[in-house]
Amino acid sequence: MKLTQAIILSAAILAGHACLAQEVKEDFKPSILNQPGQEYPQVNSQGYVRFHIKAPTADSVRVSLGLGGRGGTLLTKGDDGFFTGTTEGPMDEGFHYYHLTIDGGVFNDPGTLNFYGSTRWESGVEIPAHDKEFYALKDVPHGNVQQILFPSKSTGSQRRAFVYTPPGYEKDKSKKYPVLYLQHGWGEDETAWSNQGHANLIMDNLIAEGKIKPFIIVMTYGMTNQLKWGHLKEFKIDTFQTVLTDELIPYVDSHFNTIADQSHRAMAGLSMGGMETHAITLNRPDVFSYYALLSGGIYTPEELQGKAKPKLIFISCGSKENPDKINQAADTLKQAGYNVVSYVSENTAHEFLTWRRSLYQLAPLLFR
Structure with missing residues (x-):
């Protein structure tokens, strides 16, 4: 019985890693909640979200949006001063609040609209739902x-x-x-x-x-x-x-x-x-x-x-x-x-x- 449980647990863990490691489709489009003319954040057909934040003097940028319990999404700084990153996995369909933590300070994403939640105005992103009609x-x-x-x-x-x-x-x-x-x-x-x-x-x-x-x-x-x-x-x-x-x-x-x-x-x-x-x-x-x-x-x-x-x-x-x-x-x-x-x-x-x-x-x- 214990061996069976161990096999099931191992299979579940491997399945979870496989899910996280799935190939990310490069069909990203701007979120429908973006500010006029802003290209980021972007969402792909699988529900992943990609961010592109200009912060040339910053050392660290993290987005609160991400898989539960993983601390959000840490972005990587490029030579052009932009921090870029994609959520580790697909998000649930629908609306999500998020914010940026830049060198320890909390800020909203200038690319998207703001919505009142968590007792403050937060950034928002929408993952298109299959039943969104x-x-x-x-x-x-x-x-x-x-x-x-x-x-x-x-x-x-x-x-x-x-x-x-x-x-x-x-x-x-x-x-x-x-x-x-x-x-x-x-x-x-x-x-x-x-x-x-x-x-x-x-x-x-x-x-x-x-x-x-x-x-x-x-x-x-x-x-x-x-x-x-x-x-x-x-x-x-x-x-x-x-x-x-x-x-x-x-x-x-x-x-x-x-x-x-x-x-x-x-x-x-x-x-x-x-x-x-x-x-x-x-x-x-x-x-x-x-x-x-x-x-x-x-x-x-x-x-x-x-x-x-x-x-x-x-x-x-x-x-x-x-x-x-x-x-x-x-x-x-x-x-x-x-x-x-x-x-x-x-x-x-x-x-x-x-x-x-x-x-x-x-x-x-x-x-x-």
């Missing part, structure tokens, strides 16, 4: 994403949110819509779901295909970033819950054409936004009828017992996360009589392609 920018009617500023007496401030309204919203002021309150993860803010997640494009395409009933999406800052990574369990929901349920929702209902009741209101969140969704929906089941946790934990029958029964519970994650836990939780909830849907995104981890796919699966289930 569902969030692609297409020649279809488009909704509108607008910034709103709403008063918050509880925090003594003006706060910001972004609101997606579906195509045709402005033309028919008599029509009213359900609302999804959609939360970002730790380190991100209210820009994440539009910029990194393409929530508006996902909605536009689903509406154009007749797959969903149009609804409004509201995205606001979840007040998550005061805590450092590793201390997220210390987060207290009370302040944000007050802002969301007592201030933002009434503001949205009074300024937009919403169906302002519990049965036409949903809350969802990715990662820590899922933790917020979990807490708020349990604390205020009178506010929401649809609950969705995207890589954000699970519900149990015990914590839902005695509360208003949601119309839908949706839980999801990537196949590289903990899919067994998600599926088992869904089975348990179904046995307890809840309407539950679980979804696992294939070949993704705790990353935006998981959450884009999750929203794509969730949206048609809402407000039916």
Whole structure:
């Protein structure tokens, strides 16, 4: 038995090295997230990423993007003052944050656009996904994403949110819509779901295909970033819950054409936004009828017992996360009589392609 295990382990290690050592195709093209006119970073058809950074006086340049646990990608300096290098292996499909470490200092790549994540503006690169059409920018009617500023007496401030309204919203002021309150993860803010997640494009395409009933999406800052990574369990929901349920929702209902009741209101969140969704929906089941946790934990029958029964519970994650836990939780909830849907995104981890796919699966289930 031990010999068999050793053979299997050796085969796995050799397979892993073979995967890392595969011939890299020289069909690199600029990332679609590059600044106008910038050639690097580049991505090839296998998902490798190549960098080319000008730093003539630097001694060392490392890119945080790379295979897990390997410290990113160390670039090599050329005689022309450019540091060049390619990731050791292919990256998962979809969006990835990264930054540069140049002689110990942290900088963004001037070649690409910036996205708010990890409590700072980070560089971003996109590995084209085989199913990217569902969030692609297409020649279809488009909704509108607008910034709103709403008063918050509880925090003594003006706060910001972004609101997606579906195509045709402005033309028919008599029509009213359900609302999804959609939360970002730790380190991100209210820009994440539009910029990194393409929530508006996902909605536009689903509406154009007749797959969903149009609804409004509201995205606001979840007040998550005061805590450092590793201390997220210390987060207290009370302040944000007050802002969301007592201030933002009434503001949205009074300024937009919403169906302002519990049965036409949903809350969802990715990662820590899922933790917020979990807490708020349990604390205020009178506010929401649809609950969705995207890589954000699970519900149990015990914590839902005695509360208003949601119309839908949706839980999801990537196949590289903990899919067994998600599926088992869904089975348990179904046995307890809840309407539950679980979804696992294939070949993704705790990353935006998981959450884009999750929203794509969730949206048609809402407000039916």
